[in-house]
Amino acid sequence: MSKFSPLIQQLVDSLRILPGVGPKSAQRIALQLLERNRAGAMQLSRALAEAMEHVGQCARCRTFCETELCHICADSRRSDSPSLCVVASSADQLAIEQTGQYKGRYFVLQGQLSPLDGIGPAQLGLDKLQQQLSAGGVSEVILATNPTVEGDATAYYIAEQCKKYQVQVSRIAHGVPVGGELEYVDGTTLSHALSGRKLLL
Amino acid sequence: MSKFSPLIQQLVDSLRILPGVGPKSAQRIALQLLERNRAGAMQLSRALAEAMEHVGQCARCRTFCETELCHICADSRRSDSPSLCVVASSADQLAIEQTGQYKGRYFVLQGQLSPLDGIGPAQLGLDKLQQQLSAGGVSEVILATNPTVEGDATAYYIAEQCKKYQVQVSRIAHGVPVGGELEYVDGTTLSHALSGRKLLL
Structure with a gap:
C-alpha cells in the first residue's frame, strides 16, 4: 500500500x-x-x-445564524438602537461583543471591498445597508472594518454613501495597542497614534 | 451575542x-x-x-482498513512472505511502504507498550502475533517500532516472545539520519551510530 x-x-x-x-x-x-x-x-x-x-444569514444584519433574525436583531432593546456598527465578519462582531461595551446593532458585510476578487458593493449587501439608513432610526454609523487597505477603502466607501443621510459617521480609532511597547510599534500605527492624540488637560 | x-x-x-x-x-x-x-x-x-x-482493522495484520483483510494481507505474493515487519501504527506502515524496499507482510500493533496508560500486550494484539508465529511460515521478524523508550521496550518484549519460535529477530538500525550533520546529532544517536558501525573494507 x-x-x-x-x-x-x-x-x-x-x-x-x-x-x-x-x-x-x-x-x-x-x-x-x-x-x-x-x-x-x-x-x-x-x-x-x-x-x-x-446556517444562513440574518435577514437584517447579515451575520451568520440559523434563524431568520439573529438574536441581536430579534432583541428589541438592541434592534431599535440608534447606533449601527459596520463590521467585516461575524468573527469581528463577536470580538466587539466580547468587549461588552457596545449595546447597539450591527451590519455584517461578510467581506471587504476587493474589486480584483470580484467583491463589490453588491456582494457586501450595501444596498441593504442603504435601505436601513433611508428607513431612518439610525443616528450614528460606526465603521469598524479592519485597519487594512481593504478595510479602510470599505470604510471610506460606506462613509461616502452615508453623506445622503442625517447620520454621524465614525471610524474606530487607530493607535498603539494597549500593553504594546512603542519601540516595536510600526511607523504607520505610530503616526496614526500621534495625529489622533487626545488632550488630557 | x-x-x-x-x-x-x-x-x-x-x-x-x-x-x-x-x-x-x-x-x-x-x-x-x-x-x-x-x-x-x-x-x-x-x-x-x-x-x-x-473502517475497522485487518483480521490478520491489524492495520486500519474497511475490508476484512487489508490489500497486503489479501495479496498472496505478500501474505505468504517469510518476513514479518512489526510496526506501531498504520502511519509507520505507510512510511515503510513508501520506501518501496520491503515486500513482506506486516503486523500493526496500533500502539506501544505503556503500562501507565493501560496499554499492555493484549491491547497490542500480541496474542494474535504469537498465533501467527506458532502457525509457522515466518522466518524473520523485523521490529520497526519507534526509536523511543516505549518503542524500544515494545521491541524488546516482542523479541523475548519470539525466542520460543524458530525465527530470526532483527531491529531496524539506529544511527545518524541521511543528510543530517554530525554536529547537530544528539549524543545517544551518535553512540548508537558508533557502536553499530559497519566494516567497509
Whole structure:
C-alpha cells in the first residue's frame, strides 16, 4: 500500500480543505481520529452537516445564524438602537461583543471591498445597508472594518454613501495597542497614534 | 451575542477535537467554511461519517482498513512472505511502504507498550502475533517500532516472545539520519551510530 484504503484516503483528502492542513497533518488527523476518538469524529461530522445545511444569514444584519433574525436583531432593546456598527465578519462582531461595551446593532458585510476578487458593493449587501439608513432610526454609523487597505477603502466607501443621510459617521480609532511597547510599534500605527492624540488637560 | 448561534457554536466546539485546534482556530475554521467552502465541508462531513462507521482493522495484520483483510494481507505474493515487519501504527506502515524496499507482510500493533496508560500486550494484539508465529511460515521478524523508550521496550518484549519460535529477530538500525550533520546529532544517536558501525573494507 503506497496509500491507505479508499475510505481512509477519502478522509485524508477531505481534511485538506481545513486551513493550514497539509498532506502529512491530514494523515495524522485521520489516523488519530480512527484510533482514539471515533465518537468525537462522528459528532464533528454531524455538526458540520447541520451547520452547512441550516446556517444562513440574518435577514437584517447579515451575520451568520440559523434563524431568520439573529438574536441581536430579534432583541428589541438592541434592534431599535440608534447606533449601527459596520463590521467585516461575524468573527469581528463577536470580538466587539466580547468587549461588552457596545449595546447597539450591527451590519455584517461578510467581506471587504476587493474589486480584483470580484467583491463589490453588491456582494457586501450595501444596498441593504442603504435601505436601513433611508428607513431612518439610525443616528450614528460606526465603521469598524479592519485597519487594512481593504478595510479602510470599505470604510471610506460606506462613509461616502452615508453623506445622503442625517447620520454621524465614525471610524474606530487607530493607535498603539494597549500593553504594546512603542519601540516595536510600526511607523504607520505610530503616526496614526500621534495625529489622533487626545488632550488630557 | 457573546457566543455564536447554537449550530455555529456546536461546530466550533466539535472542531476542538482536531489535534492542535484551540478555541480561536476552531472559530476561524468554522466561519471560513461557512463563508467559502460549504461543499467541501459537506464532503468532509460525509467522509468522516463513512470512515468512522466502516473502517475497522485487518483480521490478520491489524492495520486500519474497511475490508476484512487489508490489500497486503489479501495479496498472496505478500501474505505468504517469510518476513514479518512489526510496526506501531498504520502511519509507520505507510512510511515503510513508501520506501518501496520491503515486500513482506506486516503486523500493526496500533500502539506501544505503556503500562501507565493501560496499554499492555493484549491491547497490542500480541496474542494474535504469537498465533501467527506458532502457525509457522515466518522466518524473520523485523521490529520497526519507534526509536523511543516505549518503542524500544515494545521491541524488546516482542523479541523475548519470539525466542520460543524458530525465527530470526532483527531491529531496524539506529544511527545518524541521511543528510543530517554530525554536529547537530544528539549524543545517544551518535553512540548508537558508533557502536553499530559497519566494516567497509
